[in-house]
Amino acid sequence: MKLAQRYNRANLITSFIILAITGVIYYIAIHFILTSNLDKDLVIEEREIEAYVKNYGILPAPGDFLHQKVTYKKLTSSQTVERNFSYDHFYNEDEKKNEPGRSLTTMVSLKGAGYQVTISKSRVESEDLVQLIFAITLAVTVLLLISLLLINRFLLQRIWSPFYSTLGMMKAFNITQKDEIKPNNTTIDEFNELNESAHAMAIRVRKDYHELKNFTDNASHEMMTPLAIINSKLDSLLQTDTFSVAQGAIIEDIYTAIGRLIKLNQSLLLLSKIENKLISDIQTIDFQELIKEKMIQFQELFEKNELILKQQLEPCKVNMSKYLADILLNNLFANAIRHNIYRGSISIILNSNMLLVENTGKTDQLNYKLFERFSKSAGSEGTGLGLAISKQICNLYGFEISYHYFENAHQFKVKF
């Protein structure tokens, strides 16, 4: 839920409740005042009747005058009447209709006889007044709520716009690119502070990133240089003299060991680069096309062991680094070839959301932790990092890589 929405909701609910309570109190108060006014009029009339009876010894004429009616009723000697105000109906002679009324029932004594006096007044005017006041109050309430809603919507939107612009820049922030978090054009302190903090953080993060990058670069340089020297010295050594086959075999072994060391070092650096998300050349990769290229590249290796290759490729486009896509496929195919048997088979299935590489193998189901670093089968010539790298690549892009053993075949599945 958005902040403005939540704020609006709270604001509207409280406003509504307060206005409703006020309305009720207002109604009761006005009603009370008007009723007591009416009652006062009724009491004045009662006094006048009493005074008249006292002075003249007769009852004044019953009358219907100015929305006020007086009626008498003779009581038997045993009857008495309690003085009492009540709500009832008032028949308006002029307009020939019943109106709400207020009556005072009381008793006067004239020459030993008791009379019940009922003085009635129409309440129609005061009722009208109450209704009018109620309507005005309601109208004001509605107006207030609507204006609150509108103010919240438009004003808040404008006030919050620097927040959203900072947020947008933070979302678009890419560590490998050079665009910065630009300052906001606002006078609101909180948003300025947020923007400044985001700006400072971006600079700090970028600095850390560059330091890390420099570190990996330096490590690579420092380790690769001695390896490069050994390699070049071996190349030079080969040109110097004639060697016997036995010497040649020794040199070849050194080459192989150096080759593995180089590969290992490169793999470790690659792993740390992927983990630190230092590879950013994301583009749309046509896997169908790429796999076909790899098949040509690996052709000799398939032929060497007379492997039977089955392909079932459907179009599949994935957004990732070309460099890593190459490495992922190389690793999966190289494994499928390296651990295969003579005249075994490899099948590659690709569809829009999955790649499956399946191969026959020298061993049964593999139980060790395949995707961990330096875990490899006995006698494997690999670095033991191929699948760890593949796993890291998959993690980086949110793919899922898994291993299954199914009908005497090892399956590696990548879900895009």
Added chain:
Amino acid sequence: MKILVIEDEESLMQSIVSYLKGEGNICEMVNSYWNALEKINLYSYDCILLDLTLPGGDGLKILSELKKMNKQEGVLIISARHSLDDKLNGLEMGADDYLVKPFHLSELKARITAIVRRKSFSGSNVMSFNEISVNLLAMDVKVNDKSIILTKKEYDLLIYFISNQGKVITKNAIAEHLWGDEIDMSDDFDFIYTHIKNLRKKLIEAGAKDYIKSMYGVGYKLGNI
């Protein structure tokens, strides 16, 4: 060919220079940023090998100096930085190629040969070794003026051999050159043998001498008999 090697690692530089020397090639060496700038200002070369991390400054700056001076030298960056950014930066700034350390000297020689050939305006698009000649534009191989047909791999292999004539090239280097170094098949290079065998056969059938020799089981050499 006149080649300038800018490299701060003394022993690596010695290996490179001793491999490249001979056959009319002249090599000069410098080991720091300022010496390199001085050499570039004074002389012209066919090709410059440029290390990126040098004492005194970034190798990429030398590249931009070269471009400022409007020099036409071919530049091959040799760097231990296996980072995509550096590679792209270098190539964008006008380097002709980028080779990551460690590399095989035969690979280096092949790349230099390719750069110099591309850069030379005299338009020598023909590489030759005795009676074998390769027209690089037409991708046509002739033995005694008679065309022979090679596969893509055999053709690449022949050019690699001619670029490194007289040198022993290891099987490892050949495999990396033809298949790329991402294919990690360090255990077994037997599959190279088929291609070399076929290439030899085709050359001999067309009347060439058997120039390609297996050397101590480590590699092969194309050389005069």
